Amino acid sequence: MKIGIGIDTGGTYTDAGIYDFDTRRILAAGKSPTTRHELSQGIGGALDTLPIELVRQARVVALSTTLATNACVEDKGGRARLVMIGTDMKTLRWVG
Numbered sequence: 001m002k003i004g005i006g007i008d009t010g011g012t013y014t015d016a017g018i019y020d021f022d023t024r025r026i027l028a029a030g031k032s033p034t035t036r037h038e039l040s041q042g043i044g045g046a047l048d049t050l051p052i053e054l055v056r057q058a059r060v061v062a063l064s065t066t067l068a069t070n071a072c073v074e075d076k077g078g079r080a081r082l083v084m085i086g087t088d089m090k091t092l093r094w095v096g
Helices: 039-047 066-073 089-093
Strands: 003-009 012-019 026-033 058-065
Touching: 003 039, 003 066, 012 039, 026 039, 058 066
Parallel strands: 003 058
Antiparallel strands: 003 012, 012 026
16 A cells, blocks of 8 residues: 655644555545645644554655745745755656
8 A cells, every 4th residue: 555645734724634645545534724834734733633553654745835836926025936845857857
């Protein structure tokens, strides 16, 4: 079973879910209030709602932030940057 965790930090809530790539099913989901002053607290709170035995099996974690996307669209905050983790040079040449 290949397990992944998806996390989205939104304006009000931070959502987390566990996905089974083999069966294409969501196995668990939870949420926690977004903590704008310290995003890691809301992320940790959302992760704490998930079954620990499934969290430990995760091989992939994806983090998105609607909060940051909205700030870009609304022209608030600083300049945006792209961070790519676990990629290869072929992908980097395509982006650049």
